[in-house]
Amino acid sequence: MPLSNEARAVMAQINKKHGPGSVIVASTMPTLSRFTTGSLSLDVMLGGGWPANQWNEILGAESSGKTTIVHKTIAANQQRDPEFQTFWVAAEHYDIEWASALGVDVDRVAVYSTNAMEDAYTALLNAAESRAFDAVVLDSYPALVADDEAEKEMDQATISAGARVTGRFFRKAGSATRRSLVDVERPLLALIINQWRDQIGGWSPAGMTPKTSPGGRAKNYAYYTRLEASRTEWIDEKRPGGGSLRVGQVIKLKTIKSKSAAPQQVATVRFFFADSATGIQKGDYDTAAEMVTMGILYGLIKLDGTWYKYAGHQWHGEKKMRAAFLEDLDLQEQIAADVLALVQPGAA
Incomplete structure (x- = not known):
């Protein structure tokens, strides 16, 4: 049964006050668009790829493949769209050679190098709101330093400074990625890289030290998807002359949170950081x-x-x-x- 005339009259009043398209019938809303991860397994796990116009997090331990997954995402979307442009906030060093080896066209990536948290977040919001970029990336949160922390001496406590700033950022981030419900606008891919930390003093039913991600709890509610990356094994190949050569690693990924697909899904990718005797090149997945x-x-x-x-x-x-x-x-x-x-x- 369609909406009543009374309901449509209320919609008209809201649209008159706040602008056309502020309220529309749900059945006329555009389908959520997606960006490929560059891996079919990961796309399937996410319900078709990264959701557009939402904030997404990929986190894990060090050297688990987080930045590699993001580079491969950018490269795959560049390959699909010759106009695809990325704004990358490099709180850590942006390695041009490694990005290029992973297939990224670095001529289509704008890099802003800073570890100042407020500056990094402001730049991300400006890039997202501008509609000038197809993707915005922060690599990575743990490398950011809030102003309150930067201005104090080493022996002065700055507990939760970063979490407070991050909470403010995500209260503004929704409007930056919001797109019209009636007009076709350039979709945006928003990715933030984070790391696990040991939750000292926390309790785990398995008797192990529980994990937490820095940045406070507010961000966990704001993310549309949260993806955990971990390395499960190395890929070693025997060589004709004897011995073996390490050519890659198996990266396991799990959706901790997903608002557009089933959560707690798992996928693995075989990633090669050296040329393989099987014909797979350095920087490629075993597609x-x-x-x-x-x-x-x-x-x-x-x-x-x-x-x-x-x-x-x-x-x-x-x-x-x-x-x-x-x-x-x-x-x-x-x-x-x-x-x-x-x-x-x-x-x-």
């Missing part, structure tokens, strides 16, 4: 393995004896199938689209 895994999981790739079949193709053995997916980019795009169509029915 073929992801495609095959997702294709089988969602019933798109059929197993007939020792034969694998998909979309008119067939391969004798999984090794040949993976090799085919590794070499054929059109095949990768086709199965990725088919998988995401199942994850996001009706999405564009």
Whole structure:
């Protein structure tokens, strides 16, 4: 049953006072747009990719792959859109060589280097509100220093200074990323990198030291998605002359919070920081393995004896199938689209 005339009259009054499109019927709202992570497994875990016009956090221990995941996200979206532009707040050093190795076009990344918390947050808000950038990134929160802390001596306490500033930031952040409900506006990807800290004195049912993320609790309510990254194992390859070479790592990711997909989902990516004998280049994911895994999981790739079949193709053995997916980019795009169509029915 549609809204009554009385309800529409109230909507008209609000729109007259606050501007057209302030209140609309929910069924006419645009579908939540998404940005790819650069990994099919991660896109599936997030319900189709990073949600646009929302604030998202990726956190974990040091060297767990957090910044790598963000660089790969930027690179993948740059590849899809030649006009894709990023504003990157570098509270830590921005490594141009590493970003380039991960596929990032650094000519389309504006870097603001500061560890002053208030300045960093102001710059993020200005970049988000400007509609001039497609992505804003903060790398990373633990490297920021609030003014209250910077102005005091080393022996003076500054408890919760950063958390208070962060709380103020997120009270303003919603309006910065808000887009019109009736007009088509440039969507924004907002990513903030954080790290786990031991919660000293906290209690854990497993008897281990519980973890917490710096920045206070206010931010946890503001994030649309929170993604935890961790390294589960190294990827070592044997060499013909003897010995082995470490060429990559397996990164496990879990959604701690997700307001647009099921929470507590887990995905893994095989990331290579050196060239592999299998043909995977430095800075790449094992995309073929992801495609095959997702294709089988969602019933798109059929197993007939020792034969694998998909979309008119067939391969004798999984090794040949993976090799085919590794070499054929059109095949990768086709199965990725088919998988995401199942994850996001009706999405564009």
